[in-house]
Amino acid sequence: MTERDDRHKILIVDDTKENIDLLMEVFREDYRVSAATKPERALKLARGDNPPDIILLDILMPEMDGYELCAALKRDEATKSIPVVFVTAVSEVMDAAKGFSAGAVDYITKPFHPPVVKARVRLHLDLKSKYELLESYAFIDALTEVNNRRRFDLVLESEWNRARRSGRPLSLVYVDVDHFKEYNDTLGHGAGDDCLRRLASGLSGALHRSGDFIARYGGEEFMVLLPYTSQEQAREIASYLLSVIDGLAIPHPSSPIAQHVTLSMGVVSVDPDANIQPAGIIEAADRALYAAKHGGRNRIVGGDI
Numbered sequence: 001m002t003e004r005d006d007r008h009k010i011l012i013v014d015d016t017k018e019n020i021d022l023l024m025e026v027f028r029e030d031y032r033v034s035a036a037t038k039p040e041r042a043l044k045l046a047r048g049d050n051p052p053d054i055i056l057l058d059i060l061m062p063e064m065d066g067y068e069l070c071a072a073l074k075r076d077e078a079t080k081s082i083p084v085v086f087v088t089a090v091s092e093v094m095d096a097a098k099g100f101s102a103g104a105v106d107y108i109t110k111p112f113h114p115p116v117v118k119a120r121v122r123l124h125l126d127l128k129s130k131y132e133l134l135e136s137y138a139f140i141d142a143l144t145e146v147n148n149r150r151r152f153d154l155v156l157e158s159e160w161n162r163a164r165r166s167g168r169p170l171s172l173v174y175v176d177v178d179h180f181k182e183y184n185d186t187l188g189h190g191a192g193d194d195c196l197r198r199l200a201s202g203l204s205g206a207l208h209r210s211g212d213f214i215a216r217y218g219g220e221e222f223m224v225l226l227p228y229t230s231q232e233q234a235r236e237i238a239s240y241l242l243s244v245i246d247g248l249a250i251p252h253p254s255s256p257i258a259q260h261v262t263l264s265m266g267v268v269s270v271d272p273d274a275n276i277q278p279a280g281i282i283e284a285a286d287r288a289l290y291a292a293k294h295g296g297r298n299r300i301v302g303g304d305i
């Protein structure tokens with residue numbers, strides 16, 4: 001088995017091999033370093049499956065100058081959060097303002113002073129990690145620690161586009177806790193919060209496929225998004241989720257329908273050719289959920305779009 005290499009990745013982009021070698025020497029020991037001498041190659045590596053954590057970019061290159069390449073990286077959703085540091089010779093006339101407006105975070109000058117260059121790269125990697133951590137908090141529901149509604153909206157949009165491109169179905173399960181007002185009224189709001197945490201953890205733990213996605217959508221509502229899943233498969237998954245929550249047997253003394261907490265679910269699957277928007281999928285799942293509630297709760301109802 002090969003050992004995992006968790007070191008940060010640096011991409012050096014420079015048309016001169018000697019410059020690449022110089023920077024390689026500075027970083028080789030502490031980082032995974034790759035290099036590109038041509039802008040297209042740099043773009044390809046940055047957009048690839050294993051993108052760099054930071055890019056050191058020469059400003060003067062014959063085919064596309066560093067400013068243009070930096071601007072191209074910043075325009076692309078997939079690469080825009082990779083920090084770009086310009087590399088320039090003190091003898092070159094560098095327009096720092098132009099560099100920053102193209103999206104660079106900093107610049108370093110040749111000849112290199114290795115401790116300073118290393119410190120600057122470390123600083124930007126550190127800032128990037130902190131930014132990512134903050135960003136992840138912005139997408140997590142504080143009570144249940146599953147994804148929040150803001151993240152759900154973004155993921156639904158991107159999965160919807162992916163489904164359209166792939167021509168494969170996308171399913172959505174709208175989940176709502178039954179008689180949760182009575183639960184709170186009988187056992188208190190704190191117990192209600194605990195119950196929501198247990199439900200979120202039970203539901204997310206029951207989703208096994210990568211790509212399956214759960215979010216807390218509102219107070220006692222969750223959304224489960226199932227890419228590449230037909231209506232029939234989605235109903236099977238929904239009934240598995242129902243059985244998992246049944247297995248938790250969370251006591252609900254004031255429920256008129258069971259002795260423990262139950263869920264209602266509305267399930268819809270979308271034919272990606274259909275001429276509808278993501279909001280239409282939610283509305284259809286909401287109608288199916290409404291039917292599940294009116295049909296007696298603790299059940300799954302499939303809906304049409």
Ligand SMILES: Nc1nc2c(ncn2[C@@H]2O[C@H](COP(=O)(O)OP(=O)(O)OP(=O)(O)O)[C@@H](O)[C@H]2O)c(=O)[nH]1
Nearest residue numbers: 176177178179180181182184189192193219220293
């Ligand atoms: N403890 C707790 N309760 C919440 C939270 N968010 C929403 N609720 C409660 O969830 C309850 C939802 O009540 P309703 O919309 O009437 O629905 P219900 O009682 O579950 O009834 P049905 O959905 O029709 O089965 C309300 O009493 C809200 O106060 C939360 O974060 N914590």
